[in-house]
Amino acid sequence: MLVEFRVANFRSLRDEQRLSLVASRDKTLQDTHVVRTGLQAAPGVLRSAVIYGANASGKSNLVKALQYMRGVVAESAIVIQPGQTFAVQPFRLDARSASEPTAFEVTFILGGVRYQYGFSMTSQRIVSEHLLVYKAFKPQRWYERHYDAQAGKDVYEFGAGLKGSKSLWVKATRPNALFLSMAVQLNSDALRPVFDWFVQGLVIFNEQEKLSPDFSIQMLQQADGRRQICDFLSAADISISDIEVVTRKVPGQAVHLDLVAGKTEVRSEEIEERQLRFSHVTGQGQAVFDLLDESHGTRNLLFLAGPVLDILRKGLTLVIDELDTSLHTLLVRELVRLFHRPEINIGGAQLIFTTHDTSLLDAPDLFRRDQVWFVEKDHDQTSELVSLSEFSPRKNEALERGYLMGRYGGIPFLDSRLGEQR
Template sequence: MLLKFRLQNHRSVRDIQELTMLCGPDGGFGVPLGHGGTLRVSPLCGIFGGTAAGKSTVLRAMSTLRALAASGSDVRDATQRFEPFQLDPAARLLPTRLEVEFLVDGVRYVYGCAYKRDEIAGEWLHATDRDRRRVWFERDRTGFRCLPESRLDHLAAACEPDTTLLSLGGDIEHPWLAPVAAWLRGVRTVRLTPGARLAGGLAHLADRWSEQLTLLVSHADLGVVGVERDLLRLVHAGRTGPAALGGWAESDGTIAWLDLLAALLPMLERGGVLLVDDLDAAVHPSLAAETLRLLRDRDLNPARAQLVFTARAPFVPGTDDLPVLDPDQIWYATKDAEGATALGREPAVSQLGPGDLARELWLARQPK
């Protein structure tokens, strides 16, 4: 499970910012550690804020770190997209630093990478087991330092300056590196594009999840009473009885929500981390809120899947007056006076009052 994510000098983020999924003793899920004890980890993390506040930057950075752990070509593509903070001349000369902390089979890992265009400037992997933190390897411009028993020296000697050691270890299924690379490669980004993937996104759910899908859509106040399993069409109640309609007849919001379910439902069973940008822009807030509640349910989410998403504002409580998100699941992206994004628990205070923009436009049109 994802525990923490840190980023520095990436797009609108200049200084180190940290996002944590760890929560208080009464929140989230209890996740056992290999050496005993448990951690309380949240299945949800919402990043909220205004337009251009930097919300999407965080998700983009997480997706970039996933690419740095993928195959060599993906790593090179990621370094080609080197995007440092542009509003500070000094930051343009520094590398981007990304670091993730996560749990696999009770072992707590920290993997990080610093990169510039066509260059991996630093890379490190630490593991904590039995309350002892061990440096599996560290890398900088002078070379690699590897734990002797890891048997990574020969692999490190073959690592190119623009390739990560983790991606090489994952490709050859190195016993130490492959599980770490596999976890990072399992971080998935879903772009909700209404109308684009209804049939394709639902095709692989026809057998395994048809009953659950029917239950969800029939109770979502969409006018849908079922799913036609063979052709993957939604069945609507009509004047002469139920009628199956193709994707062309569905609303953009319905298709976007189905697209989200197509990615989310399998993850409830196998686990993983799902990244969704602008959740409330494509999916109605009430449907988005019900989707988030699926992840919070201990019985419906046995594999402890996690969702990190962005939206404009936190979702309001439903008719049952229960909050959609706990306070420790809510983060805000704000920008300071120098244009740098910061992550925090408090929302930004808007300096623009009702009608201010309209008055400014009216004044600008007046003769000087």
């Protein structure tokens, strides 16, 4: 479970911003919206969080920051080549920030243990890296790395908690690679859970990683998965009783590369095509429709159903940018409530998403105050992330109206001359 994410000097997020999923002392909806961890520092962790902000406010940059951090963890040891630079984007509207490192840090809970991992980087290299492990209230510093510019080398400090071939891992870690990533590639069992949380435990959908129908279609080809997805759609009040995957051969072309002759040949051959058939049943009758006959929202919900069901089963963290662009507001509400149902979300899965849908703010029992965040861009073009809890709204306060009036920030600054002819 994600406990906290910190980022500094990434795109519009110049100053350090913190997204926390630690539940406040508020007892509201505690049994459904909060997971009890048994840990003293974070006794309760929220099952969901929603982030509001005007267009270009920086809320998408927050998602991209977490996505970029995950990418560096996943790829720095095996994809990034020696001497290759990173495409990291610091805040560029002042000279000081443009030349300073970008920093990321996450705190998460896995198997009852709290991990705090972070690093800072420039386009040229990793500048610092650290890992704290809380097997008790007092942390164990497993390792810390920082670049000594005068000596021109990385300096490492290790704690007793990290076991394994540390000298081998240090020797193999390039300036443009994370120690964590390289050590896992060289079979560090101790660091593998941290690496796997990023690569397998964190699922992100945005403009850079779009939702694919493949996972849901694979589930539909299995009897149990087919039933789960149909039940999922029925719970969203969509009158689909069954979905059939029809596979057929169609004419196509395939590219074949002859490495010996050094030639590329395009051949005509049959390829498999999968079609979906939707059975609708109402009180007046029934009919079968193709995928394109279904609404855009139904298609998106179907493609989201497979990943969501898998995430709920495995207890993963799902992050979606602008969820409301693909789903109707009522479907968004039902999706959020699915994560809040302990009998379904037994693994502690989390949903974090950005949206413009202000009606969610006043939906009955949908969010606690500590689950709502706002991103606002200042006049110097830096983004600031603020929790609704900091404004101490009354229990019966009309949050949507307050937000649209600018009481909590996160709305666009509109020029009174907008629309005038000049």
